[in-house]
Amino acid sequence: AAGVIQSPRHLIKEKRETATLKCYPIPRHDTVYWYQQGPGQDPQFLISFYEKMQSDKGSIPDRFSAQQFSDYHSELNMSSLELGDSALYFCASSLRGSGELNQPQHFGDGTRLSIL
Amino acid sequence: AQSVTQLGSHVSVSEGALVLLRCNYSSSVPPYLFWYVQYPNQGLQLLLKYTTGATLVKGINGFEAEFKKSETSFHLTKPSAHMSDAAEYFCAVSPVSGGYNKLIFGAGTRLAVHP
Numbered sequence: 001a002a003g004v005i006q007s008p009r010h011l012i013k014e015k016r017e018t019a020t021l022k023c024y025p026i027p028r029h030d031t032v033y034w035y036q037q038g039p040g041q042d043p044q045f046l047i048s049f050y051e052k053m054q055s056d057k058g059s060i061p062d063r064f065s066a067q068q069f070s071d072y073h074s075e076l077n078m079s080s081l082e083l084g085d086s087a088l089y090f091c092a093s094s095l096r097g098s099g100e101l102n103q104p105q106h107f108g109d110g111t112r113l114s115i116l
Numbered sequence: 117a118q119s120v121t122q123l124g125s126h127v128s129v130s131e132g133a134l135v136l137l138r139c140n141y142s143s144s145v146p147p148y149l150f151w152y153v154q155y156p157n158q159g160l161q162l163l164l165k166y167t168t169g170a171t172l173v174k175g176i177n178g179f180e181a182e183f184k185k186s187e188t189s190f191h192l193t194k195p196s197a198h199m200s201d202a203a204e205y206f207c208a209v210s211p212v213s214g215g216y217n218k219l220i221f222g223a224g225t226r227l228a229v230h231p
Binding site for chain 2: 004033035041042043044045048056058090092104105106107108109110112
C-alpha cells in the first residue's frame with residue numbers, strides 16, 4: 001500500500017540558509033501533520049493542515065512556515081536555519097472522513113536535516 | 117494540558133520473555149491512546165490504538181495494550197519477545213474533543229532484546 005512520502009531523506013544546510021521539506025500524503029488522506037524529533041527526543045508537533053487550511057499549531061518557530069496545496073501535498077519552509085534546527089522532521093497523514101474520529105496518523109520515514 | 121509518561125527509558129529483556137512497556141497519561145478526559153514503534157532511521161509505525169469500546173486492544177506483531185481508566189494507564193505487552201522487537205516505542209495521546217488532533221508523545225522507551 002502507498003505510504004507517506006517525504007523528500008528529501010537527508011538535507012545538509014549551513015546556518016542562516018533556507019530549506020524546504022516536502023510531504024506527499026497517502027492518497028485520499030486530507031490531513032497532514034508535521035513533527036520535529038531532536039536527537040534522542042520524542043517527536044514534537046509543529047503544525048497541521050486539513051483541506052489546505054491550517055487546523056492546529058504547535059511549537060513551530062516563526063522562522064518556519066508551511067502550507068498544504070490543492071493536491072494535498074505539504075511543504076515545510078524553514079528560514080534562517082540554526083544549529084538547533086538539526087533534527088528528524090516527520091510528516092504524517094490521516095483521513096478525516098465522516099466515520100470514526102481520530103483516524104490514526106500514518107508517518108513517513110522523515111527528513112533528516114543537519115545544520116553545519 | 118495532556119501529557120504522557122513512559123516509565124523506563126530503556127528496557128532489556130531476554131528473547132522469549134514477557135515485554136512490558138509502561139505508559140501513563142494525564143488528562144481530565146480520557147484521550148485517544150496510541151502506541152507507535154520506531155526502528156532506526158525510520159518513521160513511526162502504528163502498533164495499536166484505543167479510542168472507544170473494548171479496553172484490551174490487540175495490535176500488530178503480537179503486541180497488545182489495556183486501557184485502564186482508574187489507573188490512567190495504557191501499558192504495552194507482548195508475551196514472548198523476539199530479536200526483531202528491538203526498537204524505540206512511543207506512547208501517544210490525542211485529545212478527544214475536536215478530533216483529528218496532534219499527537220502528544222511520551223519520551224519513548226528503547227527496548228533491547230538479548231539472546
